Amino acid sequence: MKIMTATTIIIIIIIGLLAGLFSGVLGVGGGVIMVPLMVMLLGFTQHQAQGTSLAVLAVPVTFLGAYNYYKAGNLTGNYTIDWKVALIMALLFVVGTYLGSKFAVGLDEKMLKKIFGGVLILVAIKMILGK
Numbered sequence: 001m002k003i004m005t006a007t008t009i010i011i012i013i014i015i016g017l018l019a020g021l022f023s024g025v026l027g028v029g030g031g032v033i034m035v036p037l038m039v040m041l042l043g044f045t046q047h048q049a050q051g052t053s054l055a056v057l058a059v060p061v062t063f064l065g066a067y068n069y070y071k072a073g074n075l076t077g078n079y080t081i082d083w084k085v086a087l088i089m090a091l092l093f094v095v096g097t098y099l100g101s102k103f104a105v106g107l108d109e110k111m112l113k114k115i116f117g118g119v120l121i122l123v124a125i126k127m128i129l130g131k
Contacts, residue, residue, distance in 0.1 A: 011041050019056075024065040030057055032120065039113075046112045050104060054097060 015037045023029030030053040038049035066081065073080035104112060 008042065011037075015041070016056075020061075020065075023062055024068070029062075030054070031116075035116065046109050046116065047105065050112075050116075051101075054101065 015034055018037070019029035019033040022033045031050075034053045034056065035046075035049040038044040038052060039046060042049075044052065069080040107115075
């Protein structure tokens with residue numbers, strides 16, 4: 001664990017705020033924002049960053065953001081949350097996170113970084129060029 005200097009605390013605050021802002025605006029935060037910034041700015045290993053990101057998500061950190069979408073959808077009649085889909089995904093997310101973390105902790109950090117970066121690149125290409 002890093003010593004909590006004032007600089008480290010400021011970096012943690014910035015990462016948390018950025019992850020929250022990106023999560024609220026784009027629906028992303030943990031893997032896309034927090035993990036790379038923890039590796040680059042805090043010197044975390046890939047395993048530490050991924051584990052810490054999952055720990056952050058262990059509590060309902062996105063509740064208020066989801067509530068804003070829910071409230072806005074109810075006001076306009078354009079419902080922005082499909083609760084059935086969210087519930088099913090949440091339950092399977094728990095199972096997938098467990099299985100994925102069992103796999104990831106056994107991987108070499110260099111390989112884990114390559115897989116992580118490759119997934120981000122593929123998603124970026126699909127989002128930019130795909131339909």
